[in-house]
Amino acid sequence: MQILDRRLNPRGRSLPNRQRFLRRAKSLVQEAVREASAKRDIRGADEGGEVSIPLHGIREPSFHLGQGGVRDHVLPGNKEYREGDEIPRPPGGEGGGGSEGSPDGGGEDSFRFVLSREEFLDLFLDDLELPDLAKRRLVEGADPAWQRAGFQVSGSPANLALSRTMRNSLSRRIALRRPRPEAVAALQEEIARLEALDGDAERLAELRLELERMVRRTQRVPWIDPIDVRYRRFEPVPRPVAQAVMFCLMDVSGSMTEDMKDLAKRFYTLLYIFLQRRYKHVEIVFIRHTHEASEVDEETFFHSRETGGTLVSTALEEMQKVVADRYPPAEWNIYAAQASDGDNAAGDSQRTARLLIDSILPVCQYYAYIEVGRESEHGMPGFPRGPTDLWRTYEQLVAAGAPMAMKKVRHRREIFSVFRELFARRPEGQEAQA
Amino acid sequence: MSITLDDRMLYQGAEWDFTTLRRIHDACEEIALGELGLEVYPNRIEVISAEQMLDAYASTGLPLFYRHWSFGKHFAHHEAMYRRGLRGLAYEIVINSDPCLSYVMEENTATMQALVIAHAAFGHNHFFRNNRLFRDWTDARGILDYLEFARGYVAQCEERHGEAAVERLLDSAHALMTHGVHRQRPRRIPDLKREEERERERRQHDEQVYNVLWRTLPEKASTPPQRGEEEKRRALLQLPQENVLYFLEKMAPRLEPWQREIIRIVRNIAQYFHPQRQTKMMNEGCATYCHHRILGRLHEQGRISDGAWLEIIHSHSSVILQPEFDDPRYGGMNPYALGFAIMEDIERICRTPTEEDREWFPDWAGCGDPMPVLREAWAEYRDESFILQFLSPHLMRKLKLFHVRDDSAQPVMRVDAIHDEGGYRRLRRALAQQYDPAWTDADIQVVDVDLGGDRRLVLEHRVNAGRLLDEQEARQVLRHMASLWSYDVLLQEVDPTTGAVLKQHAVAPPRA
Numbered sequence: 001m002q003i004l005d006r007r008l009n010p011r012g013r014s015l016p017n018r019q020r021f022l023r024r025a026k027s028l029v030q031e032a033v034r035e036a037s038a039k040r041d042i043r044g045a046d047e048g049g050e051v052s053i054p055l056h057g058i059r060e061p062s063f064h065l066g067q068g069g070v071r072d073h074v075l076p077g078n079k080e081y082r083e084g085d086e087i088p089r090p091p092g093g094e095g096g097g098g099s100e101g102s103p104d105g106g107g108e109d110s111f112r113f114v115l116s117r118e119e120f121l122d123l124f125l126d127d128l129e130l131p132d133l134a135k136r137r138l139v140e141g142a143d144p145a146w147q148r149a150g151f152q153v154s155g156s157p158a159n160l161a162l163s164r165t166m167r168n169s170l171s172r173r174i175a176l177r178r179p180r181p182e183a184v185a186a187l188q189e190e191i192a193r194l195e196a197l198d199g200d201a202e203r204l205a206e207l208r209l210e211l212e213r214m215v216r217r218t219q220r221v222p223w224i225d226p227i228d229v230r231y232r233r234f235e236p237v238p239r240p241v242a243q244a245v246m247f248c249l250m251d252v253s254g255s256m257t258e259d260m261k262d263l264a265k266r267f268y269t270l271l272y273i274f275l276q277r278r279y280k281h282v283e284i285v286f287i288r289h290t291h292e293a294s295e296v297d298e299e300t301f302f303h304s305r306e307t308g309g310t311l312v313s314t315a316l317e318e319m320q321k322v323v324a325d326r327y328p329p330a331e332w333n334i335y336a337a338q339a340s341d342g343d344n345a346a347g348d349s350q351r352t353a354r355l356l357i358d359s360i361l362p363v364c365q366y367y368a369y370i371e372v373g374r375e376s377e378h379g380m381p382g383f384p385r386g387p388t389d390l391w392r393t394y395e396q397l398v399a400a401g402a403p404m405a406m407k408k409v410r411h412r413r414e415i416f417s418v419f420r421e422l423f424a425r426r427p428e429g430q431e432a433q434a
Numbered sequence: 435m436s437i438t439l440d441d442r443m444l445y446q447g448a449e450w451d452f453t454t455l456r457r458i459h460d461a462c463e464e465i466a467l468g469e470l471g472l473e474v475y476p477n478r479i480e481v482i483s484a485e486q487m488l489d490a491y492a493s494t495g496l497p498l499f500y501r502h503w504s505f506g507k508h509f510a511h512h513e514a515m516y517r518r519g520l521r522g523l524a525y526e527i528v529i530n531s532d533p534c535l536s537y538v539m540e541e542n543t544a545t546m547q548a549l550v551i552a553h554a555a556f557g558h559n560h561f562f563r564n565n566r567l568f569r570d571w572t573d574a575r576g577i578l579d580y581l582e583f584a585r586g587y588v589a590q591c592e593e594r595h596g597e598a599a600v601e602r603l604l605d606s607a608h609a610l611m612t613h614g615v616h617r618q619r620p621r622r623i624p625d626l627k628r629e630e631e632r633e634r635e636r637r638q639h640d641e642q643v644y645n646v647l648w649r650t651l652p653e654k655a656s657t658p659p660q661r662g663e664e665e666k667r668r669a670l671l672q673l674p675q676e677n678v679l680y681f682l683e684k685m686a687p688r689l690e691p692w693q694r695e696i697i698r699i700v701r702n703i704a705q706y707f708h709p710q711r712q713t714k715m716m717n718e719g720c721a722t723y724c725h726h727r728i729l730g731r732l733h734e735q736g737r738i739s740d741g742a743w744l745e746i747i748h749s750h751s752s753v754i755l756q757p758e759f760d761d762p763r764y765g766g767m768n769p770y771a772l773g774f775a776i777m778e779d780i781e782r783i784c785r786t787p788t789e790e791d792r793e794w795f796p797d798w799a800g801c802g803d804p805m806p807v808l809r810e811a812w813a814e815y816r817d818e819s820f821i822l823q824f825l826s827p828h829l830m831r832k833l834k835l836f837h838v839r840d841d842s843a844q845p846v847m848r849v850d851a852i853h854d855e856g857g858y859r860r861l862r863r864a865l866a867q868q869y870d871p872a873w874t875d876a877d878i879q880v881v882d883v884d885l886g887g888d889r890r891l892v893l894e895h896r897v898n899a900g901r902l903l904d905e906q907e908a909r910q911v912l913r914h915m916a917s918l919w920s921y922d923v924l925l926q927e928v929d930p931t932t933g934a935v936l937k938q939h940a941v942a943p944p945r946a
Contacts, residue, residue, distance in 0.1 A: 001460075002477070003481070004480045006537075007540055020597075023503070061911045062609055062612050067904075068901065069841075069898075070839065072868070073840065075758075077760065083849055083856065113510035
């Protein structure tokens with residue numbers, strides 16, 4: 001008989017099987033991730049979690065008998081039945097009393113399991129058709145900085161830790177009782193003195209023996225031994241990064257449909273994930289507007305409906321106010337993303353442009369405008385829609401060299417193209433923060 | 435409580451270490467071998483963590499199984515259930531191997547470890563070693579090495595032929611796994627050790643006769659027409675054949691050697707598990723009976739404290755709980771409960787038989803010592819025959835069994851037999867039938883191959899009691915079969931008495 005401890009065996013032995021499973025069920029899992037990320041708030045977007053996928057796509061078929069025919073059931077717990085009694089067939093097909101009442105019965109159609117954070121993010125980003133390079137950036141974060149982290153016994157000569165090496169050497173010499181050079185010198189002097197005086201021969205022989213022993217010991221115990229040598233050790237640590245605030249501005253007037261809001265949400269989510277990788281601390285401010293603007297929480301932002309006209313400038317004013325109140329541009333990296341269907345009251349364009357140029361753009365790291373449209377509008381023949389009011393306004397600004405990105409988005413796969421501009425244009429100031 | 439350790443006490447409290455495990459094992463062994471007369475493989479007990487237990491679950495309880503997405507699926511499923519607290523983990527998993535491998539979880543209390551050791555390391559172990567089905571059909575000595583080989587071989591194939599190709603093949607083979615076993619007596623006991631050697635020899639032969647020159651020959655010449663061969667091959671097809679995987683492995687015309695080898699691996703593993711399907715109830719009953727006897731005896735001897743004994747009783751009784759049919763918890767007959775009940779009943783009949791028992795079991799009622807009867811039963815029977823032979827009227831009354839016949843041609847179900855004088859035998863037969871794979875599984879055989887023509891493979895499902903196959907799934911399985919066979923596959927569902935074809939499913943292979 002043998003008892004073995006297997007607890008220390010490498011963990012995650014089932015990982016290859018899991019990867020195979022996820023690959024196999026990729027389209028289903030992706031659909032589930034899509035649903036889950038629509039339900040989550042932006043901050044929770046990059047956590048793992050339980051998803052549920054339909055079972056039929058991953059069923060392993062085998063020959064088995066279907067319904068119908070003659071079936072026999074032997075059941076325990078008879079109470080009143082006698083031979084020959086007739087029992088009405090319970091609804092739902094298969095008979096035999098409670099045999100279908102098993103607790104697993106209901107959950108047969110869907111398959112629930114837990115995705116890790118990496119898996120979830122990977123699938124989420126995959127769904128946006130992110131190029132691999134960009135994905136890696138998002139998932140892995142910024143380049144690490146090297147930080148001193150103790151000592152190690154091997155390394156390059158440039159990293160030799162002299163004082164630590166000498167300290168080791170000293171303690172080793174003391175421990176092994178290596179005679180100090182002064183002691184040797186003193187002894188030699190003593191011998192020389194005795195020899196000169198032609199003193200006590202016995203004492204002289206003793207001292208000579210002592211000297212010989214000391215010299216031998218000195219030779220045997222080296223001054224610096226390879227085991228004393230220490231090198232400075234460095235460890236990669238994530239760069240300490242500053243804080244950022246992200247403003248989500250959205251038009252919530254009646255013309256924005258749920259689909260449009262979902263597109264906007266995806267953009268915000270992506271931006272949030274991106275910022276979170278680069279900054280230690282990211283805050284989000286949600287500002288919604290109709291003909292007036294207010295700062296709200298996420299739930300209200302995405303889900304409550306408002307009626308009214310559309311004045312974009314009110315949102316910018318609100319943002320300006322919040323920045324002045326809470327986020328001094330010297331301490332915060334400010335990102336803003338605005339989503340709208342492009343409507344704006346006719347007289348407001350001028351004011352919007354002014355606000356942007358004078359007060360918003362100068363304090364922002366990045367300002368993105370996405371114009372969301374219905375998917376069905378895409379390529380509809382015969383109804384060419386001209387650029388919207390807001391689009392025209394912003395276009396002029398961009399033409400004049402304002403640092404902002406703008407894009408029309410009709411489908412979630414297009415979201416990334418807006419995003420790419422963020423990666424493409426990286427002002428130096430931004431990198432220097434890090 | 436005093437801290438002075440009673441010498442006889444195996445352990446105190448819930449904590450345990452490896453010495454405790456050893457003491458428990460040795461104490462159990464003393465009783466199992468000495469008093470119960472069990473005969474077991476040497477034990478190997480492995481302590482594992484919860485994650486490893488989940489892992490073992492996923493690959494059908496086998497350590498070092500080859501890789502396939504379906505195991506990942508099961509793992510994910512179990513893990514989610516476990517995390518949500520819907521399902522606990524098994525306390526142990528035991529493998530039919532020599533030495534007999536039992537996994538015990540590190541979270542178990544000392545008492546649970548004792549229970550697990552008595553249950554798995556002696557109960558199941560004895561059953562594996564002695565039951566005829568296991569002795570005839572499985573090679574306990576070779577299984578671990580064989581799994582190792584299978585894992586390595588599949589990984590190697592993935593490397594050589596791509597993961598996608600291997601996955602497709604395994605999917606198809608898994609779909610047919612239920613029909614990949616020989617049910618008749620094997621001509622020889624499988625020797626899994628030789629399997630690896632056989633495959634190596636085959637490859638070596640391939641390498642030896644390999645000549646680059648052959649590759650320069652035009653494609654056509656490499657597959658010469660096989661005139662005259664066909665008659666000979668028809669005779670060699672060994673039709674009809676119920677082991678579909680075996681047939682495909684040997685006869686499918688366009689499989690590569692590595693594909694045949696993988697099918698063979700799947701088939702061997704299906705065969706290895708086949709006895710477990712036929713003896714689940716007995717096997718669990720045997721283990722439950724053994725742990726109950728062994729631990730009861732340890733408690734009698736004062737080697738297990740009263741508190742520990744209560745803990746044992748508690749888990750023992752939840753294991754053998756049999757909800758009645760109208761209970762919402764009812765999910766079929768609990769194999770632990772039924773097996774244990776019959777075995778306990780055998781003990782009762784041996785010790786204090788009634789008149790009725792003497793009449794039903796004249797050979798051994800009142801013989802005094804139940805162990806020889808039980809050992810004989812554990813060695814020579816499987817679930818079906820065990821019930822037919824040993825289920826007593828007393829127990830049928832106690833469980834209040836009744837038999838309902840559900841004929842879809844009739845508007846209502848009918849109670850066919852209950853636990854009364856007129857019903858005992860019919861009831862017992864009906865229950866036994868539920869444990870007979872030959873009755874519960876679809877009887878599907880390969881009956882013909884159109885060798886002269888389009889090489890269509892013809893299968894027959896001999897329909898039992900009007901129960902047809904689930905059509906949707908049958909088609910999926912047939913598609914898998916067609917991809918292995920590479921030509922059309924036709925499945926006919928035939929009424930065995932009249933020979934009438936009730937239903938047909940025809941599937942063409944996927945286009946390459």
